[in-house]
Amino acid sequence: GDSVTQMEGPVTLSEEAFLTINCTYTATGYPSLFWYVQYPGEGLQLLLKATKADDKGSNKGFEATYRKETTSFHLEKGSVQVSDSAVYFCALSLFDFGNEKLTFGTGTRLTIIP
Amino acid sequence: NAGVMQNPRHLVRRRGQEARLRCSPMKGHSHVYWYRQLPEEGLKFMVYLQKENIIDESGMPKERFSAEFPKEGPSILRIQQVVRGDSAAYFCASSPSDSYEQYFGPGTRLTVT
Numbered sequence: 001g002d003s004v005t006q007m008e009g010p011v012t013l014s015e016e017a018f019l020t021i022n023c024t025y026t027a028t029g030y031p032s033l034f035w036y037v038q039y040p041g042e043g044l045q046l047l048l049k050a051t052k053a054d055d056k057g058s059n060k061g062f063e064a065t066y067r068k069e070t071t072s073f074h075l076e077k078g079s080v081q082v083s084d085s086a087v088y089f090c091a092l093s094l095f096d097f098g099n100e101k102l103t104f105g106t107g108t109r110l111t112i113i114p
Numbered sequence: 115n116a117g118v119m120q121n122p123r124h125l126v127r128r129r130g131q132e133a134r135l136r137c138s139p140m141k142g143h144s145h146v147y148w149y150r151q152l153p154e155e156g157l158k159f160m161v162y163l164q165k166e167n168i169i170d171e172s173g174m175p176k177e178r179f180s181a182e183f184p185k186e187g188p189s190i191l192r193i194q195q196v197v198r199g200d201s202a203a204y205f206c207a208s209s210p211s212d213s214y215e216q217y218f219g220p221g222t223r224l225t226v227t
Contacts, residue, residue, distance in 0.1 A: 006156075032214070043118075043205055043218040044157070089156055095214045101147065101170060102207075102216060104156040 002027045006090050006105030013080055013112055021075040021108045023064075023090035031092040033057075033066050033073040034102070038087045047075075047088070082112045116141065118208050118219035126225045127196050135191040135222045139208030146189040147216060148181060151203040163189060196226045 007022040025031065032051045036044040048057030053068035062077045073090060090105040119138040127133050139146050144165055149157040162170040163183035174181070178196075183189040193200055203223045207216035 036218075041220075043220040044207075045218070046215065049215075093214065100145070100209075100214055101159040101162055101173070102149075102157070103159065104149075106156040 002031070002092060002094065002103045004090050004092055004103055004105035007108055009087075009107070010109040010111060013110070015082055015112055015114050016079045017112075019075070019077040019080045019084075019110070021088055021090075021110070023073045023075065023105060025071050025073065025090075025092050027071075027092055027094065029094045031094050033064070034091040034093070035062070035064055035073070035075050036089040036091060036104075038089065038107070040086075044089065080110075080112050082114055085110055085112045118143075118206055118217050120204075120206050120219035120222050122222060123220060124223050124225070126227060128227055129197060130195050133193040133196050133200070133224055135193075135204050135206075135224070137189040137191070137206030137208075137219060139189070139206075140210075140217055143208035143210050143217070145209045145211065146183050147207040147209075148189075148191050149205045149207065151205060151221070153202070157205060160191070193224075196224075198226050200224060201226045 003026045005024050034049045035047040037047045038044050048059040050057040050066035056065045064073050064075045087107045087109045089107045091102045093102050146163045148160040151157045159173040161174050161181045178194045180192045203221045205221045206219045209216045
């Protein structure tokens with residue numbers, strides 16, 4: 001079945017450090033890929049997405065590129081801030097009729113220290 | 115434009131009681147999804163509904179769990195005879211009919227004592 005494997009956390013970085021959170025996927029078709037962020041006590045917010053190979057999603061300084069050859073969608077940010085502390089989820093969806101569900105990775109907890 | 119609304123935000127039930135979780139999708143959205151998040155885990159898909167129809171319930175436990183999305187009113191996730199293992203955060207998401215992007219509510223945190 002379809003699955004998402006995420007870098008295990010927790011991850012702790014100093015402010016202004018470079019961030020990479022790895023994500024790889026297995027899918028039977030051609031999925032769309034997503035990164036969601038969850039702040040403490042809140043629901044998930046869509047951070048960025050990419051719908052086809054070589055697309056780059058970007059938002060709030062975060063980027064991820066859909067790599068079909070390595071089945072990866074790694075999240076990066078050049079300089080993290082304390083406000084980026086949250087749990088990050090990689091997800092995929094095949095968006096076939098009747099199969100619009102999101103399949104999530106287990107999440108990576110990120111803590112940024114001043 | 116109000117986002118996806120879920121209530122209650124926190125729900126405590128004793129073993130054997132029933133839990134009813136409500137989800138009001140964003141205005142104009144006709145698709146609703148329910149996900150469950152166990153402690154320290156990712157979200158797991160439970161069920162996908164459109165108005166008056168269950169489209170995909172492949173993630174729903176076979177017993178005690180049911181979901182509906184009536185023509186009028188919110189979507190309801192119902193858990194009968196709750197057990198401690200049902201303790202989790204339950205998230206609802208909605209999307210419009212012409213887009214697959216899902217918008218999540220703040221979740222209902224169910225605690226079974």
